[in-house]
Amino acid sequence: xxxxxxxxxxxxxxxxxxxxxxxxxxxxxxxxxxxxxxxxxxxxxxxxxxxxxxxxxxxxxxxxxxxxxxxxxxxxxxxxxxxxxxxxxxxxxxxxxxxxxxxxxxxxxxxxxxxxxxxxxxxxxxxxxxxxxxxxxxxxxxxxxxxxxxxxxxxxxxxxxxxxxxxxxxxxxxxxxxxxxxxxxxxxxxxxxxxxxxxxxxxxxxxxxxxxxxxxxxxxxxxxxxxxxxxxxxxxxxxxxxxxxxxxxxxxxxxxxxxxxxxxxxxxxxxxxxxxxxxxxxxxxxxxxxxxxxxxxxxx
Ligand code: ZN
Numbered sequence: 219x220x221x222x223x224x225x226x227x228x229x230x231x232x233x234x235x236x237x238x239x240x241x242x243x244x245x246x247x248x249x250x251x252x253x254x255x256x257x258x259x260x261x262x263x264x265x266x267x268x269x270x271x272x273x274x275x276x277x278x279x280x281x282x283x284x285x286x287x288x289x290x291x292x293x294x295x296x297x298x299x300x301x302x303x304x305x306x307x308x309x310x311x312x313x314x315x316x317x318x319x320x321x322x323x324x325x326x327x328x329x330x331x332x333x334x335x336x337x338x339x340x341x342x343x344x345x346x347x348x349x350x351x352x353x354x355x356x357x358x359x360x361x362x363x364x365x366x367x368x369x370x371x372x373x374x375x376x377x378x379x380x381x382x383x384x385x386x387x388x389x390x391x392x393x394x395x396x397x398x399x400x401x402x403x404x405x406x407x408x409x410x411x412x413x414x415x416x417x418x419x420x421x422x423x424x425x426x427x428x429x430x431x432x433x434x435x436x437x438x439x440x441x442x443x444x445x446x447x448x449x450x451x452x453x454x455x456x457x458x459x460x461x462x463x464x465x466x467x468x469x470x471x472x473x474x475x476x477x478x479x480x481x482x483x484x485x486x487x488x489x490x491x492x493x494x495x496x497x498x499x500x501x502x503x504x505x506x507x508x509x510x511x512x513x514x515x516x517x518x
Pocket of ligand 1: 414416489
């Protein structure tokens with residue numbers, strides 16, 4: 219059996235032996251387009267990867283103005299992890315402008331895409347891009363990230379595989395937890411209004427109904443007619459609760475809750491993580507935070 223001192227001694231020797239290869243062993247730089255993806259990439263890349271995230275916490279990935287620093291991050295990256303499904307409409311120009319040679323990895327490849335419910339109003343996104351809201355899809359993202367990192371840095375393949383396997387088992391547990399928590403809400407109360415259609419995959423996977431009134435998306439200001447329509451829908455369909463999202467102006471839903479008597483739910487995290495000290499600092503925490511909010515508002 220190795221003593222602690224023995225291990226330190228061995229590590230010391232290994233350090234000396236590897237010193238000459240330090241440059242080849244350095245962490246690789248990669249880019250993730252938004253915070254949720256950044257967290258998934260960090261979990262698979264671990265200590266081997268330096269992840270730069272373009273669209274940060276609480277920010278809206280649908281409408282983003284890239285900065286010169288983003289172009290620099292891309293130019294230095296060996297791989298770029300994107301969601302795809304039309305989410306990052308601003309990315310193609312940025313990639314071209316940066317001159318990057320990085321491999322582009324589309325993390326949503328292989329999921330079963332859903333059509334956007336509000337597609338008529340959002341011309342550039344025909345498919346619903348929010349695929350990460352189903353944990354089963356997030357597991358596909360993780361496999362794509364693992365394979366993308368392995369292509370970018372084949373010498374670290376074993377590490378990426380080990381990290382991915384360990385993280386995937388956490389996602390298995392999360393998936394079970396989400397199903398259980400939603401399963402405890404009676405089916406006729408599993409419906410809520412949100413400001414933009416970000417929960418289609420969640421609805422499909424876990425049997426909930428999210429009503430996002432037409433025209434109300436995070437990249438368009440709702441009109442007075444939109445608001446009237448939401449209010450009519452809440453009353454007609456007896457929707458128990460309305461929720462805020464961290465990427466959308468909260469005033470609209472506060473007004474609607476006031477007018478309809480629907481319960482005001484807490485903040486949902488749809489398209490971005492919270493700050494590090496917030497309730498949704500990682501993808502797993504994001505999903506847990508959302509299901510807690512649903513359970514609190516909808517369990518009678
Ligand atoms: Zn969105």
